[in-house]
Amino acid sequence: MKELVKDQTFATHMVAGTWSVALGTALTYPLDTLKVLLQVSSGANTQPTTVQVLLKAHTLSGYSGFYNGLGWLAVGRTLGVGTRFGIYELLTSFYKDGREDNYVYVAEALMAGIVAGAVESFVTSPFELIKLRSQVNSAYRCRDPALDIKRDAVSPLIGRLLRGYTPNMKALNNSVGLLSVLAKKHPNLGNAMKEYPWMMSGYGKAPSICHVRRPSDVISLEGWGALWRGVRSGITRDSVFGGIFFSIWQVLHETMLDWKAVKMTPIPRFDEDVGPLSPLAVSLAAGFSGSVAAAASHSFDTAKCRDQCNVVPKHVSTEKKFFKLGLPGNTFERWFGIHPADRKILYRGIWFRMARSGVASFVLVGSYFLTIDQLFS
Structure with a gap:
């Protein structure tokens, strides 16, 4: 050696x-x-x-x-x-x-x-x-996903957990409508649901790979x-x-x-x-x-x-x-x-x-x- x-x-x-x-x-x-x-x-x-x-x-x-x-x-x-x-x-x-x-x-x-x-x-x-x-x-x-995020008023929590994720607001509103028969203890049920990304699972549109190509972006999302x-x-x-x-x-x-x-x-x-x-x-x-x-x-x-x-x-x-x-x-x-x-x-x-x-x-x-x-x- x-x-x-x-x-x-x-x-x-x-x-x-x-x-x-x-x-x-x-x-x-x-x-x-x-x-x-x-x-x-x-x-x-x-x-x-x-x-x-x-x-x-x-x-x-x-x-x-x-x-x-x-x-x-x-x-x-x-x-x-x-x-x-x-x-x-x-x-x-x-x-x-x-x-x-x-x-x-x-x-x-x-x-x-x-x-x-x-x-x-x-x-x-x-x-x-x-x-x-x-x-x-x-x-x-x-298209820059930040425009869609700003338009849909995504909460800061979703922005941190799911960077670049764009939720489908129509599906979210339908979900809120299904829960309308329940007692509304929260003053704003729709905004409250936005704090929980898993409530919108399967309905949001994931960002394109054009915006998820850096290692940090891939690991984060x-x-x-x-x-x-x-x-x-x-x-x-x-x-x-x-x-x-x-x-x-x-x-x-x-x-x-x-x-x-x-x-x-x-x-x-x-x-x-x-x-x-x-x-x-x-x-x-x-x-x-x-x-x-x-x-x-x-x-x-x-x-x-x-x-x-x-x-x-x-x-x-x-x-x-x-x-x-x-x-x-x-x-x-x-x-x-x-x-x-x-x-x-x-x-x-x-x-x-x-x-x-x-x-x-x-x-x-x-x-x-x-x-x-x-x-x-």
Whole structure:
């Protein structure tokens, strides 16, 4: 350990990895923004085209709007990718322990990738939520909820507990009318009911995500649990992505090693004797693996993105838990967090996500090897 710290090997790899992730994220971020806008703006009856979404975002926010939330995703992906590869290497080291050759079977790479992806999803979920709401804000402009609050004369208590929440005054007045048969001990029953937000549960209109996109706003209105909204579909997405990515990459890696070993005389017995592969070939293998993994997991990505766009105040979430309101859909959809209304749009933006994942994986691996080569040389 002392020698590792002395020659700064760990620090060198950490710097190279951080730089590679940041570069890949920055280069492909506009593709991610277009993908998200296509996913969240689509419905069962309305599915805008890529050109329409592109023009709308450019008109409202300009070219800089395509980079809204880049900082949040860069931090999240740095932590997430580090977690993914770290757990994968840790698990595969147990698989290889005691073997004469440091060989990992495809099934082992698949299982290690699934576990690594699940942990990565839990780490990156809060950053993805803030990033996604910043991206949506680049293409949508919402009315300031403060105007509605002032118009409806919401009490200071509701303003503190439910920031940005707009109650439906018609529903409130109807509720007061239903209670008119009771003895009015309070001089103003309507204003008294305004002091209790739970009396208006289910009737108020939650603010748009355009006004609930900062971490403080999300925590204040929706609670800490909102940072991990869509955790079912998110864990499934990243588990599928990680398992397919590492298994395909392992197959391509072994294929390239065998191809190189055939041309050597004598043929090496172990993979370690073959020598390092070309950084370009490894980068291309990573890019291809990332594209295929993105295509396989895209439906769960759409479900997670659309779930994160919902603003659910804390008291509404508490009511759903209290009344044990289950998730809609069939058993598969409930298990993996897919809303039945999204069945027809689960593959919206798939080409943008395949391109983003492929290019990002290629740039990540290629820039990592290039950085390591320059730092150690």
